[in-house]
Amino acid sequence: MSKVYKDLREFLATLEEEGQLVRVKEEVMPEPDIGAAGRAAANLENSPAIFFEKVNGYKYSVVTNVHGSWYNHALMMGMPKQTPVKEQFFELNRRWDKFPVPPKILAREEALCKENVITENINLFDILPLYRINEQDGGFFLSKASVISGDPEFPEDLNKLNVGIYRMQVKDVDRLAIQPVPVHDIAIQLAKAEEKNEPLPVAIALGVSPLVTFMASAPVAYDQNEYEFVGALQDGVPCEIVKADTCDHLYVPAHAEVVIEGYIIPRQRFVEGPFGEFPGSYSGCCKQCEIQITRITHRTNPIFENLYIGMPWTETDYLVGLNTSIPLYKQIKATMPEVVAVNAMYTHGIGVIVSTKVRYGGYGKGVAFRLLSTPHGMPYSKIVIIVDEYVDPFNLEQVMWALTTRVKPGKDVVIIPNCPGMVLDPSSNPAGMHDKLIIDATTPVAPEPNPRSCEMLVPSPATPKWEEILRQLQSAAQKKQEGNRL
């Protein structure tokens, strides 16, 4: 059984034991220090999480870059930190099939997130060391908060309970802006509430166990409950949740650091943004919804978990790399078993590489069509590359080989204009619409003619033996070199 974390604190303890968390003990300024440190961490290899013990003017601490490296990602799954990305992909795949694992609903007194309650004179700044992430942001943002909402039409249906990460701007001491992009699940629920001019109750969980954040940012289907996926990814260990205080059909992670409860104000929009986003540029101002906060519950000495976002790669890219790839893979695989793996790690799935066996001529393009009709792929994916089953889509050197040796642009490159797009893609025009580019880099299969034979090179059977010999010789040579230096 791999390691399971019941809350953020247990995960931070493991990161620290593994040398993947550093503490900043000296007091820092909220600006520019915390944002700058998040950017700096993203510039390093195998970056640690950064724990700021003291922030000027505030009572409590901040942690950032918790998901910001493949080492931390592997530890999130309870695997050795050096586990290669492709192995993490296949382990996630294995656990994914355990869905659904029903969550464990705790009594209120068992849930650590209920230790303290604030219902009067609510002021977010008392609890959270809020700060500006990037210089031109319109205010202080929550970039890593799990937002829980229900379907107003079927409030008791827990399959339709949604847990998602949406960026939120602090608009006042008890008010937040939220960005429910139309392609995301919460927008379906909000539309149902707004048609009746009713508020949409929401709960916002900050500082949760790392797999909750991982699933909150994964594009699973509307009627799939994220908590049941957390149990699956914990290899069958149920996720612990508790009922929200102000709404009977909302459930929050039981040991979250902070839970903010309130409602989206219906049929009103207010200026939000700009905000530095995952494509590496600012997304401009827009009129968006606001949440009125009615209650905060929190653990004693809460830790504010937030992430840096900007020019890739940053913590966001590690967080949404594999959790975007896996559901796309599962969704395509369900109808096309020839598909081997999906790499949707580039710019949140705007670029996707799929490796597949080609069942019959033109099948590569069919795989691209299927990708472009999945919940995430339809609006997000703009550049789709299809490669043969023996090409590792996570190995860009191999993908470049496929592009250079398998693509005949006249027939293999297709542009489909005026399709669903993603507003945050700065090339989409109008914002939220783009053209699709499909590149079929697979080898032609009948009935597609392949007029030129291409005989693949086959390595000598003695190659693995020689790999081992060379490894040992190199290791001995390096040791000798080190000995000379001492």
Place this chain on the structure above:
Amino acid sequence: MKCPRCDSDKARIMTKSPVGGAWEVYVCNHCCYSWRSTENIQISEIFKLNDEKIANMGMLPPIPPLKK
């Protein structure tokens, strides 16, 4: 108090630091911009706002028609 983004005089104090009078946070009631007294605010020309820009700003998501 003047807003550094839209130049309106509708800015107000949002809150003060919970510990030690370290800083104040201000917010503009007109364009929603907020900032801290300890920040060196320099808003890029492209992100400045005026009444016309606010009036023509897009809405996300669109508000659906009311159902009877």
